[in-house]
Amino acid sequence: MDGSQLLRGALDAAVLAVVAQEDGYGYDVLRRLRAAGLTEVGDASVYGTLRRLYRSGALTSYVMPSDEGPHRRYYGITGRGRAQLDEARTVWADFSRALSSLLQTEVEVPA
Amino acid sequence: MTGATIVPPDVEAYLAAVREELADVPAAERDDLLAEVEASLAEAAEESGRPLAATLGSPHDFAAELRNAAGLHATPATARAPSELGRRVRLVAGRIAGHPRVAALRRLASELAPIWWVARAYLAVGLVAVAVDAGWSARYAVVPRLGSAEFGLAAIAAAVVVSVWLGTRARRRGSRVPRVALGANLALAAAAIPVALAVADTRAYDALVASAYSPARVVAQPQPGLVYEGRPVANVYPYSRDGRLLHDVLLYDGAGRPLEIESSSELDTNRRGVRTTGGRPLYHVFPIRYFEPGTRRVARPSAGPPIELPVVRTPPLRPRGK
Incomplete structure (x- = not known):
């Protein structure tokens, strides 16, 4: 199974989870995803996902002016985004339980 | 949105190529997307120091992945028209807000x-x-x-x-x-x-x-003619100390100015005008008398205002008589 294919479906949830922890700008979100272990994730996928989540209202965005360096567009999670994230948690839990029992592999189910 | 950062030329070139790949995307959404990408790419390039194409893949692949993740292959017609304008405005506002001068003003x-x-x-x-x-x-x-x-x-x-x-x-x-x-x-x-x-x-x-x-206390324009306490004076009735109304008295102030009534009262045709030998009318001769209408006769020459003359006790300055 291609890890990147699996990831694409779950990327929404991953991005929402990262932003829910703390507001972040594009490259920052990408870094945090990679740091969490999602090394397969493509830059374009993250940026595209951010924009799509913003358009759908799951994320809000604002520009932070800064003295040094560029002014960054930050994303924050909205109520709708949190609801989406909660749903994703449930779906993922069910899915990974089902799949790991089929594969007879122990998989860490996120709380 | 990128403020004062100088975007490295290879990032610019990469972005331009990506932009071309997304030429069919509505301008507003494309601009939003690429603004986000530009900022992040600039930072990525700084961090890694490696050529962009090596880390990101070709602009074509990048654009395809971007399009996919952003859900751009949905038909443009589904983009809600009002939000397109809203996005545009937000984008422009974001760019303006990002400018360093504007930031300083803010x-x-x-x-x-x-x-x-x-x-x-x-x-x-x-x-x-x-x-x-x-x-x-x-x-x-x-x-x-x-x-x-x-x-x-x-x-x-x-x-x-x-x-x-x-x-x-x-x-x-x-x-x-x-x-x-x-x-x-x-x-x-x-x-x-x-x-x-x-x-x-x-x-x-x-x-x-x-x-x-x-x-x-009102300092208005000086009123023409004889004025007392802010009000124009139409007539003066000089009485002697023994209660007689004096006639044809000429009045002057201390500076020698004749105390003339406002000369527009000349328009009163019944007024008994007083003149010099040369025929020049005088407006500082009191009391002013009026003829009976249609005549040249003053009905009551000694008519005066309803007053009660005080009795003067002070000794006269000189013996009575003129």
Whole structure:
């Protein structure tokens, strides 16, 4: 199974989870995803996902002016985004339980 | 949005290629997307120091992945028209806000904000006063009389407290300004004009009221003709100390000026005009008498105003008689 294919479906949830922890700008979100272990994730996928989540209202965005360096567009999670994230948690839990029992592999189910 | 950063040329080139790949995407969404990408790519390039294409893949692949993840292959027609304009506006606003000069202005504005908080409180109260057509206090020219001047002052004080509280709360919430708050602030700023006009009006009225009560203090244009205590004098009745009305008395002031009545009373055709030998009319000869209409006869030459002459006790300056 291609890890990147699996990831694409779950990327929404991953991005929402990262932003829910703390507001972040594009490259920052990408870094945090990679740091969490999602090394397969493509830059374009993250940026595209951010924009799509913003358009759908799951994320809000604002520009932070800064003295040094560029002014960054930050994303924050909205109520709708949190609801989406909660749903994703449930779906993922069910899915990974089902799949790991089929594969007879122990998989860490996120709380 | 990228502020003052100089985007490295290879990032620019990469982006241009990606932009071309997305030429079919509605301009607003494409611009939003690429603005985000540009900022992030600039940072990525700084960090890694490696050529972009090596880390990101070809612009073509990047664009394809971007399109996919952003859901752009959905037909453009589904983009809600109002939000397109909204996005555009947000994008432009973001770019303007990102400019360093603008950022500096915003910091300055932020520091001066408390002054605005006080001003907007006053304007809010002033606007209410204009709306209910409450007068303005005579004592404190800029305070509206909401019931009384004291209540107007109290209202302003309360409004200032509320305004400052709102201002500091907004500060704590962060730099995002909700549209409603922005609109309300702009509306109050615009209210400055009607409030200022209303206050100015009242001041003129107050000055008028003040002058009506103390006409002597009004420095008006010097009135032509004989004037006493601000009012023109139409006639003078000189009496001698023994109670006789004197006739054809010429009056002068200490500087030798004839105390002439305003000469427009010449228009009164029944007036008994007094003239010199040369025919020049005199306007400082009193009392002025009037003929009976249609005649050249003064009916009662010694008629005078209803007065009670005081009896003069002081010894005369010289013996009686002229």
